[in-house]
Amino acid sequence: MSLPRPPKAVVFDLDGTLIDSEALVREAYFRTSDQFGVALSDAQFLSLIGLNRDDNDVQLRGYFGPDFPLEDFHTANRAFLLEHVAPLKPGAHELMDALDAMEAPYALATSSGPPWVERHFTAHRLADRFKAVITRADCTNGKPHPEPYTKASAALVVAPADVLALEDSHAGVRSAHAAGCMTIMIPDLLAANEEMHAKALHVFETLHDVRALLSSAPIDADT
Numbered sequence: 001m002s003l004p005r006p007p008k009a010v011v012f013d014l015d016g017t018l019i020d021s022e023a024l025v026r027e028a029y030f031r032t033s034d035q036f037g038v039a040l041s042d043a044q045f046l047s048l049i050g051l052n053r054d055d056n057d058v059q060l061r062g063y064f065g066p067d068f069p070l071e072d073f074h075t076a077n078r079a080f081l082l083e084h085v086a087p088l089k090p091g092a093h094e095l096m097d098a099l100d101a102m103e104a105p106y107a108l109a110t111s112s113g114p115p116w117v118e119r120h121f122t123a124h125r126l127a128d129r130f131k132a133v134i135t136r137a138d139c140t141n142g143k144p145h146p147e148p149y150t151k152a153s154a155a156l157v158v159a160p161a162d163v164l165a166l167e168d169s170h171a172g173v174r175s176a177h178a179a180g181c182m183t184i185m186i187p188d189l190l191a192a193n194e195e196m197h198a199k200a201l202h203v204f205e206t207l208h209d210v211r212a213l214l215s216s217a218p219i220d221a222d223t
Contacts, residue, residue, distance in 0.1 A: 003182055003201060003213070006220035007164035009131075010099060011152045011181065013050075014110035016168035016188035017207075019120055021086035022049060026189070028080040032073055038064050049190055050169025052111050052142020082115065085123040089186075091207030096129055098211050104219035105156050107132035109148040109165075109175075132156055144171040149179035162220075166210060173199050184210060 016022040026045055033040040044063050048056050057070055064070075099106050107130055110117060114135050121127045132155030134148050141147040146160075153160040165176035168188040176183040177199040185192055185200040192203045204210060 002216070003164070005162070005182075007182060007214075008104075008162040008220050009153070009156045009158040010104060010106040010164045010166065010219070011109050011149060011156075011176070012106060013165075013167045013169070013172045014108055014112055014117065014120070015086075016049070016089075017166050017172075017186060018089060018092055018108070019086040019124075020089050020188075021120075022168075022189045024084055024086050025077075025081065028077045031080060032076045035076060036064075036069070036073055038068070046190055049188075050111060050143055050167075050171030052139070052145070052171075053113075053136055054142070055171075078115075082119065085120060088124055089207055091209075091211060095207045095211045095214075098214060099219065100129070102214075102219045105131040105158070107134065107152040107156050109134045109143075109152040111136050111142050111148070111171075113137060143169075144174035144178070146175055146179035149176045149181050153179065153181070164210075164214075166207070167200075170196060184213075186210070 012018045015025065029040055029045055040063065048059055060070060061068060112135060114137055117133060117135055132152060134152045136142050138151060139147045149165055150160055153163050160180040163181045165181035165183045166186060167173045167176055167183060168186050169190055173183055173185050173196050183200045185196050185203045186207060187203065197203060
């Protein structure tokens, strides 16, 4: 396993990559759909993973109809989700510790909003570890557009080509790849398809694999 060049920084996705939240989000969507008297299939839910809010809404209106009370639906989802905290994904602590030991900067680029990020950064004491945080509130165009990753790279003062991006979703991989980042996919609910294997340099099972890779291709944080 190798990378085309030593990365100078790392940018994490949040949901499904850094925190084990996709199953929790799935539960929220299915509970809320039932409350609103609509049906959401597994395939429909999976199509939403990693999307920015606007594209997510377009999908949902296609499933539920143009007159569906989407804001009320989102409010009910948030109420459920903000009662819960998702655990960190396996290998997250070890990878961050390794990056800290390398004095390597890392940032977050997520399609989630600030309250969800703040809840998990507080619960897992992450606020002082990340050099920058880019949420959907910081972007005009969310994933799969490259803007979240170009903004995270700029906040780290590193060219996107020198950033190692860690993603679990198809939309996230497309976003990071379009920005020009070296991209690794660690699938969660969505398996890697042919497109993902073409766009990602590696497809790993856990963040432990990323740490192992960086032990042989360490961060070049000083250049």
